[in-house]
Amino acid sequence: MSASIIDGKAAAQALRDRLAIEVSRIDAEHSWVPGLAVVLVGEDPASQVYVRNKGKQTAEAGMRSFEHKLPASTSERELLDLVESLNRDDAVNGILVQLPLPEHIDAQLVIETIDPAKDVDGFHPMNTGALSNGDPTALVPCTPLGCLMMLREQFPEGIAGLNAVVVGRSNIVGKPMAQLLIAESCTVTVAHSKTRDLPALCRTADILVAAVGRPEMVRGDWVKEGAVVIDVGINRVQLEGQEKARLVGDVAFAEAAERAKAITPVPGGVGPMTIACLLRNTVVAACRQHRVVCELG
Numbered sequence: 538m539s540a541s542i543i544d545g546k547a548a549a550q551a552l553r554d555r556l557a558i559e560v561s562r563i564d565a566e567h568s569w570v571p572g573l574a575v576v577l578v579g580e581d582p583a584s585q586v587y588v589r590n591k592g593k594q595t596a597e598a599g600m601r602s603f604e605h606k607l608p609a610s611t612s613e614r615e616l617l618d619l620v621e622s623l624n625r626d627d628a629v630n631g632i633l634v635q636l637p638l639p640e641h642i643d644a645q646l647v648i649e650t651i652d653p654a655k656d657v658d659g660f661h662p663m664n665t666g667a668l669s670n671g672d673p674t675a676l677v678p679c680t681p682l683g684c685l686m687m688l689r690e691q692f693p694e695g696i697a698g699l700n701a702v703v704v705g706r707s708n709i710v711g712k713p714m715a716q717l718l719i720a721e722s723c724t725v726t727v728a729h730s731k732t733r734d735l736p737a738l739c740r741t742a743d744i745l746v747a748a749v750g751r752p753e754m755v756r757g758d759w760v761k762e763g764a765v766v767i768d769v770g771i772n773r774v775q776l777e778g779q780e781k782a783r784l785v786g787d788v789a790f791a792e793a794a795e796r797a798k799a800i801t802p803v804p805g806g807v808g809p810m811t812i813a814c815l816l817r818n819t820v821v822a823a824c825r826q827h828r829v830v831c832e833l834g
């Protein structure tokens with residue numbers, strides 16, 4: 538079998554097109570547009586790429602974008618003050634503080650300072666709690682939400698009852714991914730660095746999600762014939778004799794594609810959908826704040 542390649546770029550474009558229509562309807566009917574504030578502390582080059590993409594795509598969807606770039610030397614108090622001022626700012630409907638933060642800043646404290654109604658990353662305990670309780674009003678973390686949207690497209694008959702293996706248990710990807718799949722009635726196993734015989738476990742997966750941060754760790758023979766593989770990994774690897782770093786996922790793509798039914802590429806898979814879902818969460822959050830019905834579900 539040779540896998541079909543899931544086009545995350547196209548899926549993200551389609552979602553952004555729908556958002557743009559919804560935003561222009563809101564603007565016409567209510568005379569406001571959703572606003573997203575992105576806060577970047579420090580100079581991490583990869584984070585700068587994402588922040589630039591977010592700003593551009595936010596504007597293209599007709600929304601307002603507020604970028605706050607702070608030096609790595611910013612104190613915790615200064616960052617908390619900024620978050621509190623964004624909480625009070627009515628033009629700001631969504632707040633994203635790019636992670637990781639410098640060592641001297643308590644990231645959990647920053648996350649808990651964000652108004653849960655503006656927490657478009659879905660990382661605030663109020664939102665993670667709501668997700669784990671199956672509360673549909675939860676703001677759901679963007680990367681897992683994007684993965685779920687792509688998975689649903691692959692299974693017109695639904696995913697209930699399928700075996701899902703999520704490799705990685707981070708608060709930003711693995712755990713919320715597992716929660717979403719549980720809510721979809723998959724049978725979910727979460728693997729991590731202490732998991733025994735990971736290859737054999739992965740071979741039980743109808744749905745295999747890799748969110749590990751290790752380039753091409755998941756090999757072709759870990760993939761069950763006909764499985765759908767979602768590769769969340771974004772790893773910059775420097776190849777010998779090549780000038781530019783290359784982006785690779787957590788899955789050995791060519792090998793896995795020989796056995797999977799469908800697979801997401803890196804780049805062009807989960808990454809673009811993450812940003813589109815961030816914009817979606819911002820529109821949803823803005824509509825709730827204005828007590829206006831949103832036609833995005």
Ligand SMILES: NC(=O)C1=CN([C@@H]2O[C@H](COP(=O)(O)OP(=O)(O)OC[C@H]3O[C@@H](n4cnc5c(N)ncnc54)[C@H](OP(=O)(O)O)[C@@H]3O)[C@@H](O)[C@H]2O)C=CC1
Nearest residue numbers: 680705706707710729730748749750769770771807808811
């Ligand atoms: N496309 C996108 O939009 C996004 C992509 N990413 C990418 O996804 C990847 C994961 O990110 P994130 O969740 O933040 O990473 P973390 O480093 O926070 O978590 C990695 C997880 O993988 C587990 N792990 C590490 N090594 C192994 C191993 N050898 N075998 C099994 N499990 C292992 C860890 O286990 P343990 O808990 O035991 O340490 C941990 O649970 C990264 O490449 C990141 O860049 C992240 C966010 C968004």
Ligand SMILES: Nc1nc(=O)c2c([nH]1)NC[C@@H]1CN(c3ccc(C(=O)N[C@@H](CCC(=O)O)C(=O)O)cc3)C=[N+]21
Nearest residue numbers: 586587633634635636637658771804805806808809811
């Ligand atoms: N508070 C917070 N929320 C996040 O959602 C968050 C974060 N912090 N910190 C970093 C990770 C990573 N992340 C990505 C977003 C887009 C792409 C993306 O657009 N990737 C493109 C390629 C872009 C490139 O060339 O680097 C692709 O995969 O095709 C990747 C990764 C969001 N994250």
Ligand SMILES: [Mg+2]
Nearest residue numbers: 636637707709
């Ligand atoms: Mg992390």
